[in-house]
Amino acid sequence: MSAKSSEKSSKAPVYTILLGLIVAAIFLVAIFSYQVQETERALVITMGRITGECGPGFHLRLPLPIQEIVKYDIRERCFEGNTGSLEETMTQDEKNVIVGIYTIYSIEDLKQFKNAAKNLDAAEEYLSNRMRTVKGAVIGQFRFDQMINTDPKKMKLTEIEKAMFDQIAPDVKARYGLKVVKVGIRTISVPTKISTAITERMKKERETAASIDKQKGKVEAEKIKTDANQKKREEITRAEAQAKQLMAEGDADAARQYAVFSQNPELAAYLRKLDSLKRIVKTKTTLVLGTDSAPFDLFNMKVGELQQPAKAANK
Amino acid sequence: MSNENNRFRDAAGVSDSGQFSTGTAALMKLAKALFYLMTAIIVVMIIWFITFGGAVIVDGTRETVLKLHFGKYQEKFTSGYHWCLPYPINTIVRVPKINQTIRSTTFMPANRKALLERKKDENGGSDSLTPGKDGYLLTGDNSIVHTEWELVYKVDKPEQYYTHCLTPVQPLDPDDIVKGENGENLGTRGATTMIRNLLDDSIIKVTARWNVKNILYDRTNEYISEVKALLIRQIQERQLGISVESLALPVKRPPVQTIDAFDEAASASTQASIETETARAYAIETANSAKSEAAEIIANAQSYKERVVSEVVADKVYFTKLLEEYRKNPESVLVSLYSTTLADALAQSKDKYAIGINPGSRQELRLKLNPEPVIKKNADTEKEEKP
Numbered sequence: 045m046s047a048k049s050s051e052k053s054s055k056a057p058v059y060t061i062l063l064g065l066i067v068a069a070i071f072l073v074a075i076f077s078y079q080v081q082e083t084e085r086a087l088v089i090t091m092g093r094i095t096g097e098c099g100p101g102f103h104l105r106l107p108l109p110i111q112e113i114v115k116y117d118i119r120e121r122c123f124e125g126n127t128g129s130l131e132e133t134m135t136q137d138e139k140n141v142i143v144g145i146y147t148i149y150s151i152e153d154l155k156q157f158k159n160a161a162k163n164l165d166a167a168e169e170y171l172s173n174r175m176r177t178v179k180g181a182v183i184g185q186f187r188f189d190q191m192i193n194t195d196p197k198k199m200k201l202t203e204i205e206k207a208m209f210d211q212i213a214p215d216v217k218a219r220y221g222l223k224v225v226k227v228g229i230r231t232i233s234v235p236t237k238i239s240t241a242i243t244e245r246m247k248k249e250r251e252t253a254a255s256i257d258k259q260k261g262k263v264e265a266e267k268i269k270t271d272a273n274q275k276k277r278e279e280i281t282r283a284e285a286q287a288k289q290l291m292a293e294g295d296a297d298a299a300r301q302y303a304v305f306s307q308n309p310e311l312a313a314y315l316r317k318l319d320s321l322k323r324i325v326k327t328k329t330t331l332v333l334g335t336d337s338a339p340f341d342l343f344n345m346k347v348g349e350l351q352q353p354a355k356a357a358n359k
Numbered sequence: 360m361s362n363e364n365n366r367f368r369d370a371a372g373v374s375d376s377g378q379f380s381t382g383t384a385a386l387m388k389l390a391k392a393l394f395y396l397m398t399a400i401i402v403v404m405i406i407w408f409i410t411f412g413g414a415v416i417v418d419g420t421r422e423t424v425l426k427l428h429f430g431k432y433q434e435k436f437t438s439g440y441h442w443c444l445p446y447p448i449n450t451i452v453r454v455p456k457i458n459q460t461i462r463s464t465t466f467m468p469a470n471r472k473a474l475l476e477r478k479k480d481e482n483g484g485s486d487s488l489t490p491g492k493d494g495y496l497l498t499g500d501n502s503i504v505h506t507e508w509e510l511v512y513k514v515d516k517p518e519q520y521y522t523h524c525l526t527p528v529q530p531l532d533p534d535d536i537v538k539g540e541n542g543e544n545l546g547t548r549g550a551t552t553m554i555r556n557l558l559d560d561s562i563i564k565v566t567a568r569w570n571v572k573n574i575l576y577d578r579t580n581e582y583i584s585e586v587k588a589l590l591i592r593q594i595q596e597r598q599l600g601i602s603v604e605s606l607a608l609p610v611k612r613p614p615v616q617t618i619d620a621f622d623e624a625a626s627a628s629t630q631a632s633i634e635t636e637t638a639r640a641y642a643i644e645t646a647n648s649a650k651s652e653a654a655e656i657i658a659n660a661q662s663y664k665e666r667v668v669s670e671v672v673a674d675k676v677y678f679t680k681l682l683e684e685y686r687k688n689p690e691s692v693l694v695s696l697y698s699t700t701l702a703d704a705l706a707q708s709k710d711k712y713a714i715g716i717n718p719g720s721r722q723e724l725r726l727k728l729n730p731e732p733v734i735k736k737n738a739d740t741e742k743e744e745k746p
Contacts, residue, residue, distance in 0.1 A: 063398055079447060081430040082522055102429035120597065121525040122553035130491040142490045146556045148597065192567040194499035199568050226597070228560040231465065232497050232567070239488040239495070239503060243614045246502050246571070250620035254627035261631020265638035272642035276649035283653030287660030294664025298671040304678060311685055312678060314693065318700040325704035332724065334716040339698055343713065 075107045080115060087114045087154045094155050114158060120150045120225060125172045132235060133180050139188040140238065144231035145179055145208065147171065153221030160220045167220040171212075175227075178211045191232060205229060412445040423517040425452040432518055454517035458604055461551060463508040465559050467610070468493040474505055474615050488614065495614070496563065502571035507610035510558055510590075512601045519600030524550045554599070558606075561589040575611055576625065583608050 088096035089112040161167040190200035213224040305312035419438025427450040534549030587606040
């Protein structure tokens with residue numbers, strides 16, 4: 045019994061020590077190391093002084109209060125400005141516009157940022173003020189028709205953005221270590237009075253356009269119809285000319301055949317007369333003939349005779 | 360056991376009394392139990408750490424997983440089961456792979472519903488557009504237009520997306536809300552916000568050089584394509600690691616005050632088109648009719664030509680044959696021809712009068728020209744008879 049107890053008492057400290065070592069190791073690693081994410085950069089501050097800057101990975105450090113590690117997310121972020129986004133700005137040609145801008149920036153110079161800004165909000169406050177000031181200054185250098193224009197050559201929106209970028213980026217970098225990579229325009233609007241006037245003008249324009257379209261449609265339709273009729277007339281005229289030519293050819297061909305009638309012109313004329321008679325006398329014709337005309341001369345003949353008395357006398 | 364009790368008693372400097380020994384023994388038991396419990400927890404944690412804690416299951420259809428080793432990007436898992444030591448050694452970041460949609464209503468009025476239903480605000484609301492409240496776009500011809508856009512994109516380079524663009528801690532989460540000093544909502548911050556701003560920027564730049572009619576009616580698709588091209592260029596410049604799947608313009612309207620005028624103009628334009636199309640149809644019909652009439656005229660002429668010639672040829676043959684007979688017996692031929700012709704003519708004629716001729720007598724024949732039809736005359740007579 046006592047031997048078993050002594051074996052147990054000798055094993056217990058081994059586990060205890062192992063466990064203690066594991067726990068101690070974890071605590072030591074936690075206290076003497078840090079890691080920086082891929083999206084971050086870290087400033088090493090030793091006894092209140094910036095002594096280094098670290099990229100992503102595992103790093104050793106001295107514990108607080110000797111060394112402090114401050115990490116910053118260095119990815120690009122979009123900032124729309126806190127104030128002044130609805131302020132009216134005057135263009136070079138004295139037209140009021142309301143322009144909203146945004147910036148895309150990242151924290152580049154950690155040391156500068158740490159020294160100048162209490163926190164990100166303070167830096168953004170400054171950035172917002174710069175955006176507000178620069179926007180007014182830059183817009184004032186351009187005319188309204190350089191902001192909106194159907195002619196792309198006259199459009200200067202890209203130039204406006206670049207001018208704002210050129211004024212904001214170096215200043216913000218020098219002051220807070222922020223790297224502005226883009227300044228863009230997110231809204232362009234006009235004061236209420238002007239927008240109301242624009243909508244009124246649009247209404248009038250549409251009404252005029254409607255009237256013009258109606259007239260235009262009618263005129264165009266009329267023109268198409270006239271052209272079609274003209275073409276039809278031309279086509280018919282051409283066809284009639286061709287038809288006349290064909291008929292003349294037919295008549296000429298027919299005339300060539302008439303030579304045969306010269307063998308006995310009287311008979312030919314007689315046959316023509318008969319033919320004409322057939323054609324002329326139709327159903328509604330009223331014929332009045334004397335009994336001396338054949339075949340009514342039969343009425344004058346005596347039964348049993350072949351010749352009429354008058355005719356016979358004439359003969 | 361008694362040795363241990365003695366050791367505690369010595370250490371505590373207390374006398375060996377029954378009261379203390381019982382308490383000390385209970386405390387010892389509790390300490391031991393806590394020690395074993397802690398050991399068990401640590402063992403369980405270690406087991407979990409090296410088994411389930413490092414398991415990474417990637418749904419390849421929805422996400423890509425980035426593995427950061429001590430914070431440094433090491434590799435990406437696109438699908439299946441993977442194992443790696445868990446945090447703090449490795450960090451797992453899940454980046455969405457599925458299509459994501461951003462609906463930009465920046466350029467829509469506050470009363471979106473009224474605009475969509477194409478009617479003026481009936482709740483007494485102002486018809487004018489208030490800056491900051493009502494969104495709209497200014498077009499190149501100095502007009503106003505409202506648009507609502509739908510952008511569908513997906514992350515095609517997850518490591519670039521995660522490292523270049525500020526996302527929430529887990530990129531699958533919605534953008535962080537930025538609060539002001541007084542707790543007011545100043546907007547959002549994150550990848551979606553940045554992409555939406557780039558989209559709005561592209562829309563403004565393109566719209567500023569287009570006229571309103573082309574945007575709304577004539578060249579809408581071209582307009583959308585131009586916005587899309589500019590947006591893609593801006594996204595590539597920013598190296599956001601995303602690709603634009605589609606860009607749609609589900610809503611495009613003039614200001615609500617002008618909708619009636621636009622409708623009327625559109626209707627007039629349609630009416631004009633209808634009139635023009637009707638005229639075109641008439642032109643086609645007329646052209647076909649002209650062709651057909653011309654063809655008929657030519658065909659008739661051709662037929663006349665053939666008929667005249669063939670008739671003359673027939674007459675020629677007839678004459679030649681008849682001449683032969685005439686030469687043989689002229690009187691019979693003439694009488695026969697005359698009688699046949701007269702018979703045919705008389706058979707067709709309506710009224711025939713044979714007047715006896717008395718040579719030397721004074722006969723007078725009166726015929727009424729254009730006599731009234733018998734039927735009409737009879738009808739008139741019947742009318743007179745009826746009272």
